[in-house]
Structure formats: structure tokens, C-alpha cells
Amino acid sequence: MIAPYLRLVGVICGCAALLSGCGRSSEPKAAVDTADRADLQHTTAEMQRSAFVTGCEGTLSGWEATAVVSNRDQIEHRYLVVISFMTPESAVLERTSTEILVAPGGTQDFTTETVLDPVTRPQSVRCVLRGVEQL
Known part of the structure; x- marks a missing residue:
């Protein structure tokens, strides 16, 4: 009888975490990684030339x-x-x-x-x- 309420609380907490921005924590890191990769490719391209x-x-x-x-x-x-x-x-x-x-x-x-x-x-x-x- 308590188990359905625990599941409901878990779903509500998960939705609250997503809405508060926890799901977006990887976006700035991805932007930095992309910039680093572009810089590395440019450096490698310069050396290849x-x-x-x-x-x-x-x-x-x-x-x-x-x-x-x-x-x-x-x-x-x-x-x-x-x-x-x-x-x-x-x-x-x-x-x-x-x-x-x-x-x-x-x-x-x-x-x-x-x-x-x-x-x-x-x-x-x-x-x-x-x-x-x-x-």
C-alpha cells in the first residue's frame, strides 16, 4: 500500500530535478569540448600543411x-x-x-x-x- 506512493514521490522528484536544470549540466561542458576539438583540429591542420x-x-x-x-x-x-x-x-x-x-x-x-x-x-x-x- 505504501509502494505506489513511493513510486509517485520518485516520479515527482525526478521531474522536479529535470525542471530545475539538473539535466542541462552537460551543455556548457559540451561547448567547451567542441571548442577544444576545433582548436586541436586547426593546430593539426597547420602542422599537416x-x-x-x-x-x-x-x-x-x-x-x-x-x-x-x-x-x-x-x-x-x-x-x-x-x-x-x-x-x-x-x-x-x-x-x-x-x-x-x-x-x-x-x-x-x-x-x-x-x-x-x-x-x-x-x-x-x-x-x-x-x-x-x-x-
């Missing part, structure tokens, strides 16, 4: 990617660049990471190579820039 793959060719022992990194700042920076060697179907064959020191306002070319079995490697390999991080 600072590095480009300029060539991707087969060698006797595998595949070689040539790339360039630009430093837009007025001080010397070290960059970590990650390049994936991929099949036309987007399967990753190998991934390399290379550290490059770039002078203020300068541009630095570099080459990274992966060893692939000449018998089993695909005839076509793509060299894809996977990441650039300023160290």
Missing part, C-alpha cells in the same frame, strides 16, 4: 618516400614525421617515423625508406603522410 610527400618510388630493396618539412617560426624546430607505405587497397605495409631539424623560416627535404620483399610486394605502393609533430 608544414609537411608534404613529394615522391614515392620503388627501390631495389623496397620503397622510398621523399618529403619536405617547413618551419614557419623564427626559431629552430625538430619535427617527427610519420609516413605509411600502403597498398592500393589501403593496407599498411610499413610505417616509418623520421626526425627532422629545420632552421627558422626554413624548409628541409628528407627521404625515408622501407625494406619490402621484392617477390611479395605489390607493384604499386602509396606513400601517405600520417602525422607531423613538433618536438
Whole structure:
């Protein structure tokens, strides 16, 4: 006999909590997270524009990617660049990471190579820039 009244009290308390604004506590946090995400994407996009793959060719022992990194700042920076060697179907064959020191306002070319079995490697390999991080 008391149980129906307890349920009714629970429903009324739940409705009162929603009407008082307890259900909106996550809105400001979501707005902050969205702004942080946009800022991070902008920073990542800026770094991605600072590095480009300029060539991707087969060698006797595998595949070689040539790339360039630009430093837009007025001080010397070290960059970590990650390049994936991929099949036309987007399967990753190998991934390399290379550290490059770039002078203020300068541009630095570099080459990274992966060893692939000449018998089993695909005839076509793509060299894809996977990441650039300023160290």
C-alpha cells in the first residue's frame, strides 16, 4: 500500500530535478569540448600543411618516400614525421617515423625508406603522410 506512493514521490522528484536544470549540466561542458576539438583540429591542420610527400618510388630493396618539412617560426624546430607505405587497397605495409631539424623560416627535404620483399610486394605502393609533430 505504501509502494505506489513511493513510486509517485520518485516520479515527482525526478521531474522536479529535470525542471530545475539538473539535466542541462552537460551543455556548457559540451561547448567547451567542441571548442577544444576545433582548436586541436586547426593546430593539426597547420602542422599537416608544414609537411608534404613529394615522391614515392620503388627501390631495389623496397620503397622510398621523399618529403619536405617547413618551419614557419623564427626559431629552430625538430619535427617527427610519420609516413605509411600502403597498398592500393589501403593496407599498411610499413610505417616509418623520421626526425627532422629545420632552421627558422626554413624548409628541409628528407627521404625515408622501407625494406619490402621484392617477390611479395605489390607493384604499386602509396606513400601517405600520417602525422607531423613538433618536438
